[in-house]
Structures are given as C-alpha cells and as structure tokens.
Amino acid sequence: MSAGTNKIAVTVSDVVPVNEIVKRFRFVRSDGGSLPTFSGGAHTVVEMQDGEITRLNPYSLMSDPMDQSAYTISVRRDDEGRGGSLFMHQKVKPGDEMVVSYPVNLFALDLRARKNLMIAGGIGITPFLAQIKQLSAMNGRFELHYACRSSALASYADELTRDHPQNVQIYFDDAKQVIDLENLLDGQPLGTHIYVCGPKGMIDWVRGKAADLGWPREAIHYEEFLAPQSGKPFEVKLSVSNKIIKVGEHQSLLEAIEAAGVDAPYLCRGGACGQCETSVIGYDGKFLHRDHWLDDEEKASGEKIMPCVSRFEGKTLVLDR
Amino acid sequence: MSSFDFPESIKSRPRYGTLEPRAGKFHLIIADAEGAEAILGLARSDPSLMAKAHIIYFPLDTGDTFTGQLEALTPKQLYVGPSYSAAIPRLRRTLQDAHMGLQVYLTGTEGLMGQAMLEVTDAGIPHTAIQTEHRGSVARRMQCVHCKGVTEDVITDPFECSHCGLNLFVRDHYSRRLAAFQGVCVDAEDPSNVPEKVELYS
Amino acid sequence: MTIQFNDETFRDDYTFKNSQWAIDRFPFPFHEDSYMYSVNMEQHQGGPAGSVYEKRFDVDEHYVAEMKDRAMVLAEDPLRCQSLDHMTLAGWDLLELIMVSKSEDYPDLFELHRDGNNWHWINRPMGIEQKFSFMDETTLPYGPMEYITRQTQGDFAVLDQRDDNLWMDAGMVTTQADWSLDFDIGMNFFEWHAPVPKAHEMGIFVRALKFLLNIQQGAPARRLNWTMTVNPLLDTSPENYHKWGVQKTTLTSDNVGEKQFLRVELQTFFRLPRSNALVFPIRCYLIALEDVVSVPKWGRRLHRVLRDVPVELATYKGFIDNRPMIVDYLSEYDDGLPTSDGIWPDKDTEPPFQA
Numbered sequence: 018m019s020a021g022t023n024k025i026a027v028t029v030s031d032v033v034p035v036n037e038i039v040k041r042f043r044f045v046r047s048d049g050g051s052l053p054t055f056s057g058g059a060h061t062v063v064e065m066q067d068g069e070i071t072r073l074n075p076y077s078l079m080s081d082p083m084d085q086s087a088y089t090i091s092v093r094r095d096d097e098g099r100g101g102s103l104f105m106h107q108k109v110k111p112g113d114e115m116v117v118s119y120p121v122n123l124f125a126l127d128l129r130a131r132k133n134l135m136i137a138g139g140i141g142i143t144p145f146l147a148q149i150k151q152l153s154a155m156n157g158r159f160e161l162h163y164a165c166r167s168s169a170l171a172s173y174a175d176e177l178t179r180d181h182p183q184n185v186q187i188y189f190d191d192a193k194q195v196i197d198l199e200n201l202l203d204g205q206p207l208g209t210h211i212y213v214c215g216p217k218g219m220i221d222w223v224r225g226k227a228a229d230l231g232w233p234r235e236a237i238h239y240e241e242f243l244a245p246q247s248g249k250p251f252e253v254k255l256s257v258s259n260k261i262i263k264v265g266e267h268q269s270l271l272e273a274i275e276a277a278g279v280d281a282p283y284l285c286r287g288g289a290c291g292q293c294e295t296s297v298i299g300y301d302g303k304f305l306h307r308d309h310w311l312d313d314e315e316k317a318s319g320e321k322i323m324p325c326v327s328r329f330e331g332k333t334l335v336l337d338r
Numbered sequence: 339m340s341s342f343d344f345p346e347s348i349k350s351r352p353r354y355g356t357l358e359p360r361a362g363k364f365h366l367i368i369a370d371a372e373g374a375e376a377i378l379g380l381a382r383s384d385p386s387l388m389a390k391a392h393i394i395y396f397p398l399d400t401g402d403t404f405t406g407q408l409e410a411l412t413p414k415q416l417y418v419g420p421s422y423s424a425a426i427p428r429l430r431r432t433l434q435d436a437h438m439g440l441q442v443y444l445t446g447t448e449g450l451m452g453q454a455m456l457e458v459t460d461a462g463i464p465h466t467a468i469q470t471e472h473r474g475s476v477a478r479r480m481q482c483v484h485c486k487g488v489t490e491d492v493i494t495d496p497f498e499c500s501h502c503g504l505n506l507f508v509r510d511h512y513s514r515r516l517a518a519f520q521g522v523c524v525d526a527e528d529p530s531n532v533p534e535k536v537e538l539y540s
Numbered sequence: 541m542t543i544q545f546n547d548e549t550f551r552d553d554y555t556f557k558n559s560q561w562a563i564d565r566f567p568f569p570f571h572e573d574s575y576m577y578s579v580n581m582e583q584h585q586g587g588p589a590g591s592v593y594e595k596r597f598d599v600d601e602h603y604v605a606e607m608k609d610r611a612m613v614l615a616e617d618p619l620r621c622q623s624l625d626h627m628t629l630a631g632w633d634l635l636e637l638i639m640v641s642k643s644e645d646y647p648d649l650f651e652l653h654r655d656g657n658n659w660h661w662i663n664r665p666m667g668i669e670q671k672f673s674f675m676d677e678t679t680l681p682y683g684p685m686e687y688i689t690r691q692t693q694g695d696f697a698v699l700d701q702r703d704d705n706l707w708m709d710a711g712m713v714t715t716q717a718d719w720s721l722d723f724d725i726g727m728n729f730f731e732w733h734a735p736v737p738k739a740h741e742m743g744i745f746v747r748a749l750k751f752l753l754n755i756q757q758g759a760p761a762r763r764l765n766w767t768m769t770v771n772p773l774l775d776t777s778p779e780n781y782h783k784w785g786v787q788k789t790t791l792t793s794d795n796v797g798e799k800q801f802l803r804v805e806l807q808t809f810f811r812l813p814r815s816n817a818l819v820f821p822i823r824c825y826l827i828a829l830e831d832v833v834s835v836p837k838w839g840r841r842l843h844r845v846l847r848d849v850p851v852e853l854a855t856y857k858g859f860i861d862n863r864p865m866i867v868d869y870l871s872e873y874d875d876g877l878p879t880s881d882g883i884w885p886d887k888d889t890e891p892p893f894q895a
Contacts, residue, residue: 023758053757056816082814119757125816127702128626131462155629203363205438208462231362231439233467235703284754292754350727350734483720483778486619504782511735515726522778526785527861 023119024064025052027088029111035091039140039172040106041079044088047114051085055120057148058212058240061088062118062286067104070268071276074101075286077143077214077240078120079173081150088117091172093140098244099267123285124214124240126151131208133159136196136223138215139166142173144240145214149181160184162201164219167191198226213239241289245269246307248328254335255279256298270324279338281324288326295322295336302331340372340473345539351510352448354472359384362441366432367413368454370396370422372474373446374404380443381411388413394429396422396450422450426457433461445471449479449490452517465514476538481518482506488518494535496524505532542648545604545665551612556772556826562601563831567592567804568883569764573844575853577739579748584762584808592806593762596641597692598823599649604665606693606715606774613714613775614690619722620777621686623698623710630698630710631685632675633812634819638688663691685710694806694823697721699729701816706752708732715774715824717767717803718781718858737852752818757811764883765805765822768859768866772801772826791862796869797830800862802842829869837880837890839873846870 027044035041046052055078065072080089092105109115124144126133133152135145142163152159161184165171168189177185188194202211211232213223220239227237247267254261255274264273271293274281284292288308297320306316308323315321322329322336344353357380365387369377374395381388392415397405405418419425442458444451451470459465477491480499487501495508499521506521513520525532548555558566587593592600613620623631639661643652651662657674668691672679680687689696689712698710705728713721724732729749730740739745755761769776770787791799806823833839846854847867854860875894880886 023756054813055757056814059816119759120813121756122816125701128629128700128815203437203439206462207433207436207438207440209438229361231360231441233438233464235464235466236438284756290754291750348734349740350731481723483723484780484782486722509735511723513723513726516723520720520723520778523782523785526782527788529786 024116025119027052027115027117029109029113029115030087032109032111035172036170038094038170039091040094041089041091042105042109043080044090044115044117045086052088053119054085055082055147056122056125057082057151058124058126058144059120059122059147060124060144060285061090061120063090063105064116064118065101065104065109067100067108070100072099072101072104072272073275073283073286074105075121077124077147079143079146082147083150083154091140091143095244099247101244121284123290124212124238126157126212127210127236127238129208130210131158132206132210133157134201134205134209134211135159135161136211136213136215136219137161137163138213138219139164139170140172141213141215141219141240143214145212146173146177148212149177153181160186162186162188162196164188164190164194164196164215198223199230202227202230202232209236211237213237214241217241241287241309244287245271245326246328248305249330251302251329251331251334253329254333255338256335257338264328269326270322270328274324274338281338283325286325288323291323293323293325295324295338296320297322298335298337300329300331300334302329302334304329340375342472342476342539344472344476347510350512352452352470352512352514354451354470357443357445357469357471359387360441360469362439363390364436364439365391365441365443366394366436366458367391367443367445368394368429368450369444370446370450370474371398371400372404373450373471374400374408374473376445376471376473377443378404378407378411390414392432393417394419394425394432396420396425396446422453429454429457430461433457436461438462442468443471444468446473447475447477448472449477449517452479452514455514456517459514478508478538479518480506480508480521481513481516482521484523488516489521492521493538495538496532496535497521507533508538543599543601543603543665546601548602548605550605550609550772550774554771554773556602556605558827558831559601563827563834564885565591565600566827566831567764567806567825568832568835568838568841568885569766569804570841570845571881571883573841573879575845575849577742577744579744579751580763581748581751581761581809582763584760584810592823592825595645596760596808597638597645597694597821598806599642599646599665599693603693607666607691609774610690610712610714613777617779620714620779621689621712622721622725623683623685624725627685627698627700627710627815627817628677628683630700630812630815630817630819631683633814633817634696634698635684635688636674637810637812637819638692642692666691686712692821694821697820697822698812699818699820701753701818704753705729706749706818714777716777716822717769717805717824718776718778720778722779735856737856738850752809755809755811755818757813760808760810762806762808765807767803767805767857768862769801769803769826770799770862772828774824774826788858788862791865793865793868796862796865797833798828800829800866800869801826802829802832829866833870833873835885835887836873836893837886839870839893840875840877841879843867843870843874 026047030045031043033041060075060077076090094106095102174187258279262277284290291310305328307326388411391413477493480492482499485502489500507524509520511520592598639652642650653660661670695713699706700709711721804825
C-alpha cells in the first residue's frame with residue numbers, strides 16, 4: 018500500500034531562507050482545516066510538478082506535532098542532486114498549491130527511554146526539532162549533539178541553544194570541533210536510547226562506536242534518506258501491467274513505474290523501509306543495488322530489487338508489477 | 339554436564355544459548371547452582387573478562403561445590419548469597435549505578451534467569467541483549483491464570499496451585515513480565531477427572 | 541439513527557437475543573465452504589449501508605448491555621485492563637479516535653465539543669457527560685484508554701511499534717476468546733500468537749506483521765476471525781475458565797440450536813498518530829446456531845465448514861468434543877445445494893432450504 022493513497026492538498030504559506038543552503042517551507046491545508054497530528058520523527062512526502070516530471074521527495078516534519086495548523090519542513094539545496102531540492106528552492110513560492118502525504122514515521126522515539134541521546138549532522142537536525150518539542154511537552158529527557166559545517170550553516174542552532182541551554186551542544190567543523198563520541202557513549206544511564214540522523218558516514222561512525230562499547234542494537238535508532246542516484250537509462254518490462262517502461266537518467270525506477278500509471282507500494286522512498294520490494298521475474302544484466310533493505314544474499318540472488326533507489330544495467334529486466 | 343536439551347516448542351517459550359564474552363567495560367553475571375559451570379566456561383573463553391566482572395551467585399543445593407572455583411577466577415566482585423529473592427535489593431542497587439554498555443550474563447535455572455532478566459530489563463537493558471544459558475534443574479515457575487499466584491519449582495504436569503489449590507496443566511506459553519509459564523485448570527470441563535501426574539519432559 | 545438498546549445478560553440467565561436486524565447484518569465470516577487461515581486483510585473504509593462494516597466503530601442493540609457486562613468483569617478482575625507506563629500517549633490517541641469517530645458517525649448518540657484542550661463528551665445511551673482536559677490524566681476518572689473503552693464495544697489491544705515488531709503493551713480485554721491480557725501484556729506479535737496451531741509454519745504471522753507494521757494514519761484495515769462458544773457468554777477468559785469450561789458439557793442435541801453460538805471477531809487496525817502505536821480493536825458478535833440456519837446459505841455453508849475443519853483447529857477453538865453434535869444439528873439444514881462465493885446472506889438470490 019502506498020503512503021501516497023493518503024494525500025493532503027496544501028498551500029505554501031511561507032518560504033524562508035534559513036541560510037545559504039537551507040530554506041524552510043510552511044504548508045497549511047488548502048481547505049482551511051486542521052492537518053493530521055503526528056509523532057516526532059515523522060516525514061511527509063512532498064509531490065512536486067516540475068514541468069513534465071513528477072517528483073516525490075520525503076522531508077522530515079520539523080514543526081511541533083501538536084500544531085495542527087501547519088506543517089514545516091526544511092530543505093537543503095543539493096546542486097549535484099536530481100533536481101528535487103533545486104525545484105523547492107527555485108520554483109516554490111508562497112501561495113503555491115501542492116500535495117503532501119499523511120505523516121509516516123520510520124524514526125520514532127522509544128517512549129520507554131529514560132533518556133534520549135540525539136546526534137545530528139547538518140540537515141539531519143530536522144526530525145529532532147519535532148521530537149524535542151514533543152519531549153519537552155511530555156517532560157522527557159533529551160540531550161542533543163549537533164555537528165554543523167560552520168556557524169553560518171548551523172540551521173536552527175541559535176534557537177536550540179536559546180531554548181534548551183542545558184541540553185544542546187553544537188560542534189562547528191570549521192572550528193575543528195568534533196563530537197567526543199567515545200566519551201559521550203561511555204557512562205550513559207541504563208535506559209538511554211541513541212538517535213542519529215545525518216550523513217551516512219556519521220551514522221556508520223556512531224553505530225560502529227556504540228557496538229564497540231557494548232551498546233545493544235535495539236537502543237540505537239537511525240534515519241538516513243538516501244536520495245536516488247542518477248544513472249544510465251534502462252528499459253524494464255512490467256509483466257503484470259504488461260507495459261514496457263524506460264527509466265530516465267535522472268528518474269528512479271519507482272518514479273518511472275509511477276509515471277507509467279502503475280501503482281507501486283512505497284513508504285520512505287529512500288531504500289530503508291522495504292515497502293517497495295519488487296520481485297524480479299527475469300533479467301539479463303547487472304543490478305545496481307543502492308538500498309539498505311535487502312541483505313547481501315538477496316542482492317546477489319537477482320530475485321529482488323528496491324525500485325526507489327536501485328538501478329539496472331543490461332539487456333532486459335522483467336519485474337512482477 | 340548439567341545443561342538440558344529443551345524440546346522444540348512454541349514461539350513464546352524462551353530459548354537459551356551458550357554464554358559468550360562480549361565487548362564492554364563491565365560485566366554482570368548472575369547464576370544459581372550448576373550455573374557456576376557456565377561461568378567457568380565463560381572464564382575459559384576469555385580470562386581477561388573476569389577482572390571486569392561482578393558475579394552474583396546462589397549455590398542453593400550445590401553448597402560449596404563451585405564457590406572455591408569461582409573465587410579462584412578472581413573476579414572484580416563476587417557475592418555468594420543464600421537465595422535470589424534475598425539478593426533483589428542488592429541487584430537493584432547495583433543496576434542503579436550501571437551504564438549502557440554493561441554486558442549481562444544469566445545462567446542456571448529458568449526461574450533464576452527469568453526473574454533476574456526482569457530486573458535488568460526494568461532497569462533499561464533490552465531483553466534481547468541479555469545472554470542466557472540454562473544449567474541445572476528444569477523445574478518451572480508457574481503462574482495460575484485463575485488466582486494469579488505463582489507456584490515455584492513445578493516438576494510435574496498437572497500440578498496443584500500452591501495458592502488456590504486448583505489442578506493446573508502446564509503450558510509452554512511464557513511471560514517475560516511474570517517470569518513464569520502459564521498454568522490452566524485441567525479439569526474445568528470434567529471436574530475431578532485429573533490426569534496422572536507425569537514428570538516434565540518425560 | 542435510532543437504535544433500540546437491549547436490556548439483556550451475557551452470563552447467569554443469558555437473556556441475550558439478536559433481533560432480526562442483528563441477524564441480517566451479522567458478520568458471517570466464511571466466504572466459501574471450507575476454512576483455512578489466511579492474512580485476509582482488507583481496507584476499513586466503510587461498507588454497505590447498515591452493515592457492521594459501515595462505521596469506524598459499529599454500535600448495535602447490544603451496546604448498553606455489553607458495557608454493563610464489561611463493568612462487572614472489571615469490578616471482579618481489574619487486571620483485564622492494563623497499560624504499561626509508556627502507553628499513556630497511545631491511550632489519548634485512542635480516546636481521540638473513538639470520540640471523534642463516534643460523534644461523527646452517530647451524532648444522535650454521541651457528541652464531542654472541543655475548545656482547544658477543553659473537551660466536552662456526551663454519551664447519551666450510557667447517560668455519561670464528561671468535561672476534561674485532553675492529555676491531562678488527572679481530569680478523567682480513569683486513564684484515557686480505560687475511560688473510553690469502558691464506553692466502546694469490543695476488546696482493545698494497543699500495540700507499541702518498535703524494533704520491526706508489535707508489542708502488546710496495553711489493552712482492555714473482557715470479551716476475549718480465551719487469552720489473558722495479564723499474561724500476554726509485554727509480548728511481541730509472534731509470542732502472543734505462539735499457541736495458535738499450524739499458522740506459524742504457514743508463515744501467516746510473518747506476512748501479517750509486515751502488513752500491520754506498514755498501516756498508516758487514515759488508512760485502517762480489517763479482517764474477520766471466528767470461534768465457537770456455548771451460551772452467549774462474553775467473558776470466556778482463561779481467568780474464569782475453571783467456571784465456564786464446564787458449560788460445554790451442557791450441550792445436548794435438543795438445545796444445540798439455542799445454546800451453541802458462533803462467535804465472530806471483527807478485527808480492525810488503526811495507526812495512532814501521536815504515539816505511532818497501532819490499536820487493534822476486536823469486536824465480538826454472537827449468534828445462536830438456530831439463527832444462523834435461518835439464512836439458508838449460511839446454514840449450508842456452516843455445516844460444511846465445521847464438518848471439515850482440521851482437528852487441531854477445532855481443538856484450539858475449543859469445540860472438538862461437541863463437534864459431532866454440532867455437525868449433526870447443522871446437517872439438517874444442509875440440503876447439498878451449491879452456495880455462492882462471499883459472506884453475504886444473499887437471501888434474494890440463494891435458493892431457499894429444500895428439505
């Protein structure tokens with residue numbers, strides 16, 4: 018089932034540059050009603066009509082989950098990307114009508130945690146903004162360690178340190194400030210959970226260090242949105258819908274399936290949740306698996322592919338869609 | 339060897355493994371009776387672990403058989419006590435000062451492991467991170483689903499609830515939260531037709 | 541919508557009766573003449589007008605009497621309703637979901653007025669009026685989950701979603717088919733289903749869990765489950781099994797039509813927004829066999845299903861000893877004619893019984 022089955026018509030109410038590379042967007046419901054409430058860590062999938070191309074990009078909701086009057090997201094401009102963030106930065110203006118999905122949470126707080134230790138890198142700060150508002154309302158304990166490139170690019174750092182002076186620490190790369198991870202993970206009370214959101218390297222670093230220090234796997238939570246990477250165009254036969262589709266250079270396989278009018282399930286659109294898993298009926302070529310969902314055996318078997326982020330090179334690919 | 343090969347059963351029935359040394363600064367080991375054998379095995383796998391280990395041990399019927407050998411391991415701390423229930427306040431206090439990264443090893447009877455696991459998970463370590471190895475008696479803690487009382491050391495099926503006296507049959511359905519298996523009235527549909535007692539696993 | 545609420549009992553003198561309206565809309569669970577487990581999920585987005593599937597939380601003539609029975613069960617055994625500490629937020633989610641749904645779906649019976657966090661709830665059938673502060677437990681007589689489920693038909697299992705699994709960390713369970721909340725609370729999806737025979741080998745639970753983990757806000761699902769009970773007893777709990785179990789032995793070939801009941805669970809699944817938990821309402825519908833066979837298609841089908849269901853299932857569902865008597869009785873209502881696919885009574889299109 019696609020999260021896309023539940024869509025909300027919204028109007029852009031504000032577009033605010035946060036710094037040189039990040040813009041904040043605020044959406045209200047077009048019919049004037051209340052937006053669905055959500056749990057901190059949730060994201061919404063924003064539909065973008067870029068000329069003939071329809072893009073669907075997930076963005077963490079950074080607003081207060083209890084605030085049903087508007088949804089707020091922040092988008093980091095990626096000049097090397099496929100164009101989604103560029104579209105948001107360059108084409109979206111207040112007053113525009115857009116469509117967003119109901120909130121989906123793949124990065125939820127563990128409500129049993131005695132303490133929530135948050136580690137953020139760059140734009141990875143966004144889900145924590147919502148979670149911190151939720152925890153503050155519930156008297157939950159949290160501690161945030163936020164690594165930014167520079168103070169000019171430290172989105173929301175000022176507001177965080179102002180509102181939570183005892184619980185927030187900022188680290189500026191350009192001042193050579195680095196999170197002392199070994200020390201940080203040593204000596205946390207029982208019942209602490211770790212949440213990390215940021216670049217892949219940071220996530221791997223925290224997970225690895227935590228494992229070395231004996232932290233249980235279940236106490237570590239992470240979210241990383243993989244952006245689908247561009248690649249050589251390729252052709253695919255959809256055997257159930259009896260269609261042949263061409264996947265463009267900057268288009269993901271999932272997007273190509275959707276553009277052909279075939280409904281394919283999805284949730285995160287970032288290779289992590291497993292929802293879009295598709296069976297391969299036949300192939301002659303090579304898979305370019307870029308997801309975090311399939312295990313090595315499944316990737317080698319040639320029997321499955323995650324169309325949201327993975328691609329294919331070769332003569333033929335036949336999918337069970 | 340005092341370990342038992344539990345037969346295949348339903349998904350809620352706990353399964354035990356073999357204790358293995360894990361990375362970490364502190365190690366908490368709780369055991370009763372023949373569980374000491376598993377501790378000795380753990381020490382053989384990684385002698386350096388003992389210097390970072392706090393052992394809580396209840397010899398029960400094994401008396402002095404293992405205590406000398408445990409002392410010889412020179413663990414950081416060794417407590418030998420008369421029963422698990424007497425040691426609960428001590429265990430809770432120890433866990434209060436503990437930190438994430440603590441490795442926990444439980445070994446001995448199911449009752450000991452189940453109850454200790456409850457304390458450790460309440461303190462904040464996920465149950466799947468806690469290692470267990472069964473040794474010794476296969477007697478069970480059974481909760482009577484009718485009166486909620488727990489009967490200790492059950493070794494026959496059926497058995498009498500030590501609280502309300504009903505005849506109960508032994509189920510493999512297990513609750514981590516109660517650290518007990520479920521006992522249900524065996525003669526509800528045919529009162530007083532109680533099957534012969536059979537020893538568990540026979 | 542006016543509903544005539546019955547004054548009836550589900551214990552002791554068992555005055556429970558289904559009106560013709562209730563019989564006609566009964567959720568008969570078998571779509572073909574045999575039964576095996578399946579992940580038979582579908583969207584819960586309405587159904588035919590007047591059916592049990594139409595509203596988010598169906599209210600019928602048994603509502604007031606069921607809530608009275610629930611109150612008695614809880615007075616006798618408060619452990620039938622429990623909520624682990626971290627589940628209070630999910631309890632508020634559930635309270636909001638039920639109050640909003642019922643006030644919208646049954647405006648003559650329920651009203652909800654909200655002014656920020658100041659809420660005013662009116663439950664006419666139960667004669668309840670409550671003003672309280674949303675998210676503040678001190679302003680309600682019970683925790684939020686207990687408060688609202690004391691006013692809603694069916695059992696409720698509230699499941700925390702963590703570590704790619706569902707954990708039964710809260711619930712109100714007074715009309716269950718023989719499982720104990722007090723024992724199962726804290727278990728995960730595979731553990732609480734551990735006693736169900738055959739289904740695990742069939743991979744049913746792995747597939748069902750994957751589906752449930754991905755249920756989103758605004759997109760609830762539903763499925764049907766069934767079992768058999770002697771007498772219209774709602775509280776068939778393991779806790780009281782030593783008292784009710786013996787009732788199975790009171791079935792005779794004379795009274796089987798009147799005392800043997802088909803018990804169907806309409807199970808629904810809703811994602812709860814603020815807690816990201818999943819609520820699993822289990823709504824119990826009872827019908828005496830003599831009322832089932834008043835619908836020719838159902839009479840034919842039920843005979844064939846119960847005659848052929850595997851021994852392990854009949855044992856697990858608790859009717860193995862009475863099966864011969866039940867099948868005997870039903871055989872008199874099976875004229876061997878073919879039955880149409882689907883669960884609906886199809887009274888207009890199915891042939892009447894041919895003796």
